[in-house]
Amino acid sequence: MSTYTNEQVAHLVEGTLDWETTFRMLSMPKDNSRFKQYVEALQKKVSFKDRIVLPLGPHLYIVQTDRKQWVTKCDCGHEFCDYRENWKMHAHIYVRDTEEAMTEVYPKLMAPDTQWQVYREYYCPSCGALHDVEAPTPWYPVIHDFEPDIEAFYKEWVNLPVPERAA
Amino acid sequence: MNMMTPNETGFADLLKNGQTLKQFRDGIIERTQKTGHYNGLEKLELRDADPIGYEKLFSKLRGGLVHARETAKKIAASPIVEQEGELCFTLYNAVGDCVLTSTGIIIHVGTMGAAIKYMIENNWEANPGINPGDMFTNNDCSIGNVHPCDIATIVPIFWEDRLIGWVGGVTHVIDTGAVTPGSMSTGQTQRFGDGYMITCRKTGVNDTPLRDWLHESQRSVRTPKYWILDEKTRIAGCHMIRELVEEVIRADGIEAYEKFAYEVIEEGRRGLQSRIKAMTLPGKYRKVSFVDVPYKHEDVQVSNAFAKLDSIMHSPCEMTIKGDGKWRLDFEGASRWGWHTFNAHQVAFTSGIWVMMCQTLVPTQRINDGAYFATEFRLPKGTWCNPDDRRTGHAYAWHFLVSGWAALWRGLSQAYFSRGYLEEVNAGNANTSNWLQGGGINQDGEIHAVNSFEASSCGTGACAVKDGLNHAAAIWNPEGDMGDIEIWEMAEPLLYMGRNVKANSGGYGKYRGGCGFETLRMVWNAQDWTMFFMGNGFMNSDWGLMGGYPSATGYRFEAHKTGLERRIANGESLPLGGDIDPSAPTYEHNIDATAQVKRDKQCMTTEDCYANHDLYLNYLRGGPGFGDPIDREPAAIEKDLNERFLLPEYAGKVYGAVFSQDAKGTYTVDAAKTRARRAEMRKERLARAVPVREWMKEERERILNKHASTAVQHMFATSFALSEKFTKQFKDFWNLPADWMVSEDELGVPSYGSKHRMDLSLMPDVTTVVQVEE
Numbered sequence: 001m002s003t004y005t006n007e008q009v010a011h012l013v014e015g016t017l018d019w020e021t022t023f024r025m026l027s028m029p030k031d032n033s034r035f036k037q038y039v040e041a042l043q044k045k046v047s048f049k050d051r052i053v054l055p056l057g058p059h060l061y062i063v064q065t066d067r068k069q070w071v072t073k074c075d076c077g078h079e080f081c082d083y084r085e086n087w088k089m090h091a092h093i094y095v096r097d098t099e100e101a102m103t104e105v106y107p108k109l110m111a112p113d114t115q116w117q118v119y120r121e122y123y124c125p126s127c128g129a130l131h132d133v134e135a136p137t138p139w140y141p142v143i144h145d146f147e148p149d150i151e152a153f154y155k156e157w158v159n160l161p162v163p164e165r166a167a
Numbered sequence: 168m169n170m171m172t173p174n175e176t177g178f179a180d181l182l183k184n185g186q187t188l189k190q191f192r193d194g195i196i197e198r199t200q201k202t203g204h205y206n207g208l209e210k211l212e213l214r215d216a217d218p219i220g221y222e223k224l225f226s227k228l229r230g231g232l233v234h235a236r237e238t239a240k241k242i243a244a245s246p247i248v249e250q251e252g253e254l255c256f257t258l259y260n261a262v263g264d265c266v267l268t269s270t271g272i273i274i275h276v277g278t279m280g281a282a283i284k285y286m287i288e289n290n291w292e293a294n295p296g297i298n299p300g301d302m303f304t305n306n307d308c309s310i311g312n313v314h315p316c317d318i319a320t321i322v323p324i325f326w327e328d329r330l331i332g333w334v335g336g337v338t339h340v341i342d343t344g345a346v347t348p349g350s351m352s353t354g355q356t357q358r359f360g361d362g363y364m365i366t367c368r369k370t371g372v373n374d375t376p377l378r379d380w381l382h383e384s385q386r387s388v389r390t391p392k393y394w395i396l397d398e399k400t401r402i403a404g405c406h407m408i409r410e411l412v413e414e415v416i417r418a419d420g421i422e423a424y425e426k427f428a429y430e431v432i433e434e435g436r437r438g439l440q441s442r443i444k445a446m447t448l449p450g451k452y453r454k455v456s457f458v459d460v461p462y463k464h465e466d467v468q469v470s471n472a473f474a475k476l477d478s479i480m481h482s483p484c485e486m487t488i489k490g491d492g493k494w495r496l497d498f499e500g501a502s503r504w505g506w507h508t509f510n511a512h513q514v515a516f517t518s519g520i521w522v523m524m525c526q527t528l529v530p531t532q533r534i535n536d537g538a539y540f541a542t543e544f545r546l547p548k549g550t551w552c553n554p555d556d557r558r559t560g561h562a563y564a565w566h567f568l569v570s571g572w573a574a575l576w577r578g579l580s581q582a583y584f585s586r587g588y589l590e591e592v593n594a595g596n597a598n599t600s601n602w603l604q605g606g607g608i609n610q611d612g613e614i615h616a617v618n619s620f621e622a623s624s625c626g627t628g629a630c631a632v633k634d635g636l637n638h639a640a641a642i643w644n645p646e647g648d649m650g651d652i653e654i655w656e657m658a659e660p661l662l663y664m665g666r667n668v669k670a671n672s673g674g675y676g677k678y679r680g681g682c683g684f685e686t687l688r689m690v691w692n693a694q695d696w697t698m699f700f701m702g703n704g705f706m707n708s709d710w711g712l713m714g715g716y717p718s719a720t721g722y723r724f725e726a727h728k729t730g731l732e733r734r735i736a737n738g739e740s741l742p743l744g745g746d747i748d749p750s751a752p753t754y755e756h757n758i759d760a761t762a763q764v765k766r767d768k769q770c771m772t773t774e775d776c777y778a779n780h781d782l783y784l785n786y787l788r789g790g791p792g793f794g795d796p797i798d799r800e801p802a803a804i805e806k807d808l809n810e811r812f813l814l815p816e817y818a819g820k821v822y823g824a825v826f827s828q829d830a831k832g833t834y835t836v837d838a839a840k841t842r843a844r845r846a847e848m849r850k851e852r853l854a855r856a857v858p859v860r861e862w863m864k865e866e867r868e869r870i871l872n873k874h875a876s877t878a879v880q881h882m883f884a885t886s887f888a889l890s891e892k893f894t895k896q897f898k899d900f901w902n903l904p905a906d907w908m909v910s911e912d913e914l915g916v917p918s919y920g921s922k923h924r925m926d927l928s929l930m931p932d933v934t935t936v937v938q939v940e941e
């Protein structure tokens with residue numbers, strides 16, 4: 001099994017890792033220590049003090065607050081909700097549901113017909129980061145994408161102590 | 168005197184153990200279910216006793232399969248096989264479970280296995296009999312084939328008069344004699360128009376194809392020369408592999424070979440489970456994708472009024488990764504099959520998925536049916552991915568399949584991202600279209616059909632550390648290749664007026680999706696020529712990931728009465744290169760003003776007439792993007808601008824880039840000004856956005872008032888009719904009154920198939936093979 005230095009993992013996070021090492025990561029069996037190194041690299045990047053429990057997106061994390069609660073949080077510090085809830089329900093949304101709004105982002109004919117499909121852009125209410133773009137039909141429920149089993153992951157998959165969580 | 172031969176009926180004892188193939192297979196299924204290990208193999212005796220010998224066996228067989236594919240490929244004349252590599256060979260054990268497969272379109276791991284299982288379950292050993300030297304041919308989509316143009320030749324392997332396995336070879340042929348030409352045509356709406364259909368038919372004895380088969384099959388398709396060379400390719404490959412197996416048995420012994428043929432499947436099962444544990448994260452993932460089926464338009468000419476409606480394929484997927492590394496893929500809520508050619512058999516789904524997984528989760532040579540045994544599939548009966556009617560058409564099942572799987576990329580990529588394996592993240596795949604197809608009399612004066620495989624080089628999805636690849640791949644063929652212009656011009660009476668990267672086709676993001684490409688083709692030296700379009704247009708099946716945008720949708724451009732014959736003779740200006748900006752098109756300025764042009768989003772059409780010097784734009788789609796576009800490096804935007812992969816207008820609007828262009832046309836992005844502009848963009852975003860719960864109130868009103876297009880309502884109606892669970896989730900989410908409902912009846916569109924259906928299993932003397940939860 002290959003292993004990588006903390007510096008290499010930090011470069012991976014920044015998108016600045018050399019291709020040779022990236023290629024090795026792709027082609028060799030996975031390094032089980034990656035998760036720990038990854039979270040450490042991210043922890044150094046974020047401005048908040050809360051402990052990262054699980055990264056969800058480039059600017060989105062499940063963190064442990066000082067009250068030991070697990071919440072979904074933007075890297076600007078904005079707290080969305082309890083980690084078990086769908087953070088999108090607490091976001092701000094802009095729906096591209098007209099041809100005019102679609103042609104703001106794609107040339108004529110290269111975007112969907114809004115009678116069939118719309119783009120829903122979910123922003124952080126504080127910093128305006130675009131956390132997700134859904135592309136469903138009108139009427140489609142807001143999708144709760146991901147419900148991780150964090151306890152099983154820490155305990156059984158990466159052999160790390162589960163961060164404390166207030167009931 | 169008509170004496171009946173005794174060898175047509177009765178117990179064949181092919182296994183020389185007193186069991187029929189079905190009894191033997193039932194035993195394996197029972198042992199697998201009871202122990203959770205394939206064939207009850209809790210221990211891998213051969214591998215544990217002699218790991219090196221086991222690996223040697225593996226390498227010999229796998230090497231032989233790959234070699235047979237490479238050699239056999241050269242026999243084919245069809246560019247689809249010879250240039251694109253649309254062929255694959257697979258080795259099975261006696262019950263049709265896949266031991267090992269070659270490279271290529273490995274979806275057929277399961278499809279040929281399903282055909283073997285169909286023969287087993289329906290007692291082929293008694294009638295028509297299974298003997299050394301036999302050949303069976305199958306392309307029947309109602310028993311597991313993906314689409315009729317994938318023709319499989321299946322050869323039993325015997326050792327000392329005992330059946331020990333099977334080898335199958337499949338090629339994607341250019342034409343199957345469907346209602347319209349091309350291998351994946353749109354003109355038919357049912358199986359009965361899908362073309363020549365062969366159900367595990369015995370087509371050869373003593374290693375020789377039967378003459379009735381040769382005569383009948385060649386005249387049943389439009390392209391007999393390619394057809395027969397494709398068949399020779401398959402037969403040659405199968406026989407090479409059969410010899411290889413004999414050679415291996417002579418060297419290593421029959422006992423070792425047979426142990427291997429079962430242990431390797433259990434090893435494959437364990438392999439997938441440990442791979443899932445090594446790369447992903449336990450939990451529930453929910454993703455969805457859609458495909459537009461715009462059949463109402465006048466350019467979709469079908470023979471049934473009941474097929475003339477706009478509908479939408481709905482493919483919601485709940486992926487559950489369990490603590491022990493097993494996983495479950497549940498498509499509850501999927502929409503019903505339809506009167507078109509995009510329906511998929513359950514095996515096309517469960518088998519096809521590995522062609523995608525070998526590009527991400529299991530990028531190894533060790534793909535076999537073990538992966539199937541490590542996966543729980545739930546494909547509700549009656550949906551597009553498990554039809555409950557024997558009339559369904561399947562000619563381009565891939566159209567729905569690849570879109571359904573796009574959701575899986577995103578689910579897996581969420582896992583990779585959260586776990587830190589950023590290098591594995593892929594926002595999804597491109598909708599692998601357009602498909603240029605058609606036929607008529609070609610440049611050699613022969614009846615011909617074309618099916619351009621340029622679609623095997625679409626853009627790939629963005630990764631979390633880099634852009635997707637431009638015009639590089641197709642999800643259904645990991646070794647896809649766009650093919651040489653010179654070869655296509657020999658195979659098709661269509662000259663290239665341009666072939667270049669399609670600007671803005673890749674989805675935007677911090678890392679953008681790979682761009683697709685576009686080729687402008689001019690009909691030349693053909694007679695009575697037809698073509699049609701097939702791809703996405705009104706909708707996009709490929710969402711972006713984590714703030715990235717979906718890739719661009721398709722559109723069509725075709726032109727008739729262009730005046731190009733005269734314009735070429737007179738040296739006037741010509742339409743050349745790409746349709747760079749469809750908002751300000753230039754092709755129209757370089758053909759006669761009186762030309763008939765179709766430029767719209769109707770990317771699904773049926774066979775239409777083309778004269779020489781008519782034009783057809785083949786636009787191959789891009790991949791979806793990853794991450795917020797305003798996080799994209801200014802240098803990357805600058806590069807895209809200078810390579811003409813991105814129109815300047817959108818560098819500003821989407822990426823917030825502030826840039827200038829020098830006298831030579833070179834763009835420079837100003838990093839500081841871009842940073843300032845992006846800060847403004849964040850404010851603009853928040854100014855136009857509303858809290859989700861507020862928007863939901865408005866959307867709920869629209870649902871209560873049934874304010875949505877008929878196509879959208881029709882999609883929900885078919886999903887509601889098949890799934891109480893989905894209906895409940897929908898109504899709960901929007902907090903709808905108990906009596907709120909949408910049904911097909913109220914929509915004023917044809918609803919054939921909504922109430923009355925008949926499954927293949929209801930036909931006399933037919934046992935279907937069910938391999939999923941329904």
Ligand SMILES: [Zn+2]
Pocket residue numbers: 074075076077078124125126127128129
């Ligand atoms: Zn924020």
